[in-house]
Amino acid sequence: MKKFFIVLVSILILIWFLVPILLTFLYSITPEEDYYNPNKILPSKFTFKQIKDLLILLGAWKAVIRSIQVALIAILFSFLLGIPASYALVRYKFKGKDSIRLLILLTRTFPLMVVAVPLLMVYMKLNLNDTIISVALAHTSMVLPFMVLLGASVFATIPEEFEEAAMVDGLSRAQAVIRITIPLSIQGLTAASIIAFVMSWNEVFASAILTLTNRTLPAYVINTAYASTDVYKFAAGVIMAIPAMIFMFLVRKNLVTVWGLSLK
């Protein structure tokens, strides 16, 4: 009885969460004439025409490349700027520490859409509008608070004694951190970077406001979706979904801990 209940509920959950995803994948490789035929629930054959057209003919691959570039720059910057702060928040006791933590928490919930418009004005003055770097800088401000907090919780799991031992052996504190603490935290920091990548990859509002021609993928899609037929919309959905889903799969083992922490 109990087993039956578990199976039944599991199936319902799987249907609710997976059906929209599977259908989008299915329709993205359904020939247009099959999709628009109301009598055909399942396509008679598959085609990669929409995905190919979208990526090559319509130039979405450029948007894909730009999205990747933006995300990588945002991760790099937030790493370089954020990780020292994470370290300070864990290993030092100092005045104003709680205020700093609070400030970072506040910026974490802060919507990028509020600063997108004024940022565009600033970028226009600096002749930076419509560039990859302008979006990457905005995304850095979105990812950075998250990186600081997640980095701090990763460092908190590494015993400080390891660093002390290395320092007794004659290493400076910085050396000890680079040679001992960072390598030990690499798994946690990688998970953090992956989630940071997904955040940037998915961000649409600021990207769409800050760029006109050099659009990232979501900004490109939101701009062109209206003029596209349904199968092309689904193709766009699939192109956006695949990397994010792969990355989530990579962090699946510490998914709940990492996301739980990232949302805290």
Added chain:
Amino acid sequence: MSLYNKSREDAHPSRDGHLLKRNTNHKAKTLKNYTPYLLCLPAILYLAIFIGYPLIQAFVLAFTKPSVGFTLDNLKSVLTSQGFKEALGNTLLISVIVIPLQIVLALFLSLFVNTRFKGHMFLIYVITIPLALSEITAGLMSYSIFSSMGFLNKLLINLNLIDKPIYFFGYTYKLREFIVIILSELWRATPLVFVILLAGLQSIDKEYIEAAEVDGATWWEKLTKIIIPLLQPSLLSALLLRTTFAFQVFGNIWILVGRDIPVLAGEAYYWQTEIRNANIASAYAIIIAILTIIFAFLYIKTLESSYLES
């Protein structure tokens, strides 16, 4: 938390060489006091430049007009416009419907998964997939079901329940559009609540629940008298975090129905990209900011108090 500087310095006197070096080197010590600030400085500076400054500029834009200077006109024209009333109304209505449903759904999902049957890890992965998707992707995925040639219509036509497709989109079908948005938001954002609650559940000591079981508590009693009270911090933070995000809802709705059902962030986007009026767009943005700040502040306060309790 016990691994602070102080305890380390206490541990040092046994190492004579170190102690001597440290006492004689005053310069190094003062530098050391600055170290945490220097480490935090780059991040703080960056946030000040890229969030603090633009935030101030957002207020400047909202309260000025080109060639006029300071004015309340933008805010006035926004606050009195029909578009704003509708956008605010829709944003709040969607939140009020979606958030309680999400909390309940996510609570049951996390309780169910936390019984840790065989295959529960796979289920967790599936439930969290929408977390990895952008709002637009989530919107497109709902579209695969509800579009006029989508799965639902095809299914109903093939079962001979209808002859022509039911239209879920279009200006004349606002109620249907609204229902699709609610379902889409439920699908997209329930996993966020789920993850927070599951993390909370996993940190509850099993002994409490076992003790209740020994006392013969029913499932409902266990849920309402033990689990929910113990889960309260997680529930509260999920609630507030979801609420702050609800004010920013945009991509999902924009891709599905455009401005048929206006929301605050959608209006900001519309005024900036279509009308090219940065002042009105900023007025919308600061309204979102103010709503967000209120709830974010409450959120942080609850986090703080639960942090102090533990």
